Amino acid sequence: MASNTQEAAHGGGSAMPQLDFSTFGNQIFWLVVALVVIYLILSRVALPRIAAVLAERQGTITNDLAAAEDLKAKAVEAENAYNKALADARAEAQRIAAETRAEIQAGLDEAIAKADEQIAAKAAESEKAIAEIKAGALESVKAVATDTAEALVSALGGSADKDAIATAVAERTKG
Amino acid sequence: MGKIFFYAALALVVVSGLIFAPAEAKLAIHPMDQFQVSALFGDHISWYTPTNVTLWMALAVAAVFALLVLGSSRRAIVPGRAQSVAELAYGFIYKMVEDVAGKDGVKFFPYIMTLFMFIVMANFLGLIPGSFTTTSHIAVTAVLAALVFVTVTVVGFVKNGVGFLGLFWVSSAPLALRPVLAIIELISYFVRPVSHSIRLAGNVMAGHAVLKVFAGFAAALGMFSFLPIFAITAVYALEVLVAFIQAYVFTILTCVYLKDALHPSH
Numbered sequence: 001m002a003s004n005t006q007e008a009a010h011g012g013g014s015a016m017p018q019l020d021f022s023t024f025g026n027q028i029f030w031l032v033v034a035l036v037v038i039y040l041i042l043s044r045v046a047l048p049r050i051a052a053v054l055a056e057r058q059g060t061i062t063n064d065l066a067a068a069e070d071l072k073a074k075a076v077e078a079e080n081a082y083n084k085a086l087a088d089a090r091a092e093a094q095r096i097a098a099e100t101r102a103e104i105q106a107g108l109d110e111a112i113a114k115a116d117e118q119i120a121a122k123a124a125e126s127e128k129a130i131a132e133i134k135a136g137a138l139e140s141v142k143a144v145a146t147d148t149a150e151a152l153v154s155a156l157g158g159s160a161d162k163d164a165i166a167t168a169v170a171e172r173t174k175g
Numbered sequence: 176m177g178k179i180f181f182y183a184a185l186a187l188v189v190v191s192g193l194i195f196a197p198a199e200a201k202l203a204i205h206p207m208d209q210f211q212v213s214a215l216f217g218d219h220i221s222w223y224t225p226t227n228v229t230l231w232m233a234l235a236v237a238a239v240f241a242l243l244v245l246g247s248s249r250r251a252i253v254p255g256r257a258q259s260v261a262e263l264a265y266g267f268i269y270k271m272v273e274d275v276a277g278k279d280g281v282k283f284f285p286y287i288m289t290l291f292m293f294i295v296m297a298n299f300l301g302l303i304p305g306s307f308t309t310t311s312h313i314a315v316t317a318v319l320a321a322l323v324f325v326t327v328t329v330v331g332f333v334k335n336g337v338g339f340l341g342l343f344w345v346s347s348a349p350l351a352l353r354p355v356l357a358i359i360e361l362i363s364y365f366v367r368p369v370s371h372s373i374r375l376a377g378n379v380m381a382g383h384a385v386l387k388v389f390a391g392f393a394a395a396l397g398m399f400s401f402l403p404i405f406a407i408t409a410v411y412a413l414e415v416l417v418a419f420i421q422a423y424v425f426t427i428l429t430c431v432y433l434k435d436a437l438h439p440s441h
Contacts, residue, residue, distance in 0.1 A: 018313045018380065023212040023371055025222035025313040034232040035322075038239050038293055043285040046243035050265045053258070055248050060252055 138173070145169045182317065192393075192400035204391030206384035210311055218282060228315075235296040235309070244293070264292070268426065275430035279437055284435040286326070287433075290319060291426040298418035302411070310421075311380040320372035323429045342439035358424035371428055380422045382414040 146169050153160035215225045246257030254262060268288050272280050294310055302306025309315050331339040343360040345353055392403040
C-alpha cells in the first residue's frame with residue numbers, strides 16, 4: 001500500500017501518525033520553542049502595548065466626555081447670559097420709549113399752551129382794535145351828523161345853535 | 176452580485192467535475208497522511224530536526240507576531256482593522272480570565288493568552304489546504320494540557336498550601352460520603368489533562384480526516400464528484416467554527432482550572 005511505504009519512509013509504523021512516538025521528541029521540542037517565543041513576544045511587546053493603547057483610549061474618551069460636559073455647561077451659561085441681556089435691552093428700550101413719549105407729550109402740551117396764549121392775545125388785540133375802530137366810527141358819525149344838521153339848518157335859512165344841534169345829535173345817535 | 180458568483184462557482188464545480196473526471200475512478204482514501212511528521216531536509220528525524228512541525232509552528236508564531244505586534248504598531252486611538260482584531264483578542268481573553276479565574280487570575284493572563292493565540296493560529300493555519308495542523312497531534316496538545324495541569328497544581332499548593340486538598344474534600348456532602356467523593360474528585364482531577372488534550376487534538380484531527388475522506392470520494396465518483404465537493408465545503412465551514420471553538424474551550428477550561436487552584440473551596 002502506498003500509505004504504508006510512505007510511512008515506512010518516514011520511520012513510522014503506525015496507521016496514525018499521532019501515535020508515532022518517534023516524532024514526539026521533535027514535536028515537543030519545537031512546541032516548547034514556539035510557546036516560549038510567543039510568550040516573550042506577548043509579555044514583552046504586544047500585551048503591554050495593547051494595554052497602553054486601550055488605557056490611552058479610555059483616558060481620551062473620559063477627557064473628551066469631561067470636556068464635552070464643560071462645553072455644554074458653558075453653552076448653557078452663555079445662553080442664560082444672552083437671554084438676560086436680551087431681557088435687559090428690551091426693558092431699557094421700553095423705558096427709553098416711555099421717557100421719550102413723555103418728553104414729547106410735555107413739549108407738545110407746552111407748545112399748545114403757548115399757541116393758545118398767543119391766540120388769546122391776538123384775539124384780545126383784535127377786539128380792542130375793533131372797539132377802537134367802532135368808537136372812531138361813532139365819533140365820525142356824530143361829527144358828520146352835526147355838520148349835516150348844521151348845513152340843513154342854515155340851508156333852510158335858520159341859524160342853528162351849535163349846542164342845540166349837538167344835544168339833538170347826541171340824543172338821536174344814542175340809539 | 177454575490178448570488179451570481181455563488182451560482183457561477185457551483186456551475187464551475189459541476190462542469191469541471193464532468194470534464195476532468197478521471198477515466199478510471201479509483202477509491203484512494205488516505206485521511207491520515209496529512210498528519211505525517213516529515214523532516215524538511217533529509218529523512219532522519221531527531222528531536223532538533225526542522226520538520227513540517229517546525230515550519231507550521233513558526234508560521235503560527237509569525238501570525239501571532241503579525242497580528243498582535245505589527246497590527247498594534249501604530250498605537251492608534253482610532254484603531255485600524257488589524258489593531259481592532261488584536262484589541263478584540265486581548266479584550267476577549269482578558270475578560271475571560273477576569274470573569275472565570277477572578278481578579279487574582281489576571282497575572283496569569285500573558286500565559287493564557289499565549290496558549291490561546293498559539294492554538295487559534297495553529298488551528299486556522301491548519302485549515303489552509305495542504306498545510307500541516309500541529310494541534311492535531313496528541314504530543315502537542317498533551318504538552319499544552321500538561322503545562323496547564325502542572326501550573327495549576329503548583330499554583331494551588333503555593334497559594335493555599337495543604338488547603339488546596341480541600342478541593343477534593345466536598346465539605347457540603349454528608350461526612351460518610353466524603354471519602355468516596357474525594358476519590359472520585361481525585362480521579363477527575365487527574366483525568367482533566369487527558370480530556371483537555373484529547374478534546375482539542377481529537378476534534379481537529381477528526382475534522383481534517385473527514386475532509387480527506389470526502390476528497391477521496393470526490394476522486395472516486397467521477398462525474399458526480401461535485402457531491403462530495405459540496406460536502407467538503409460544508410464540513411470546511413464547520414471546521415472553521417471548530418478551529419475557533421476548540422481554542423476557546425481549551426482556554427476557558429484553563430481559566431476554570433486556574434480558578435480551582437486560586438479558590439479551591441467549593
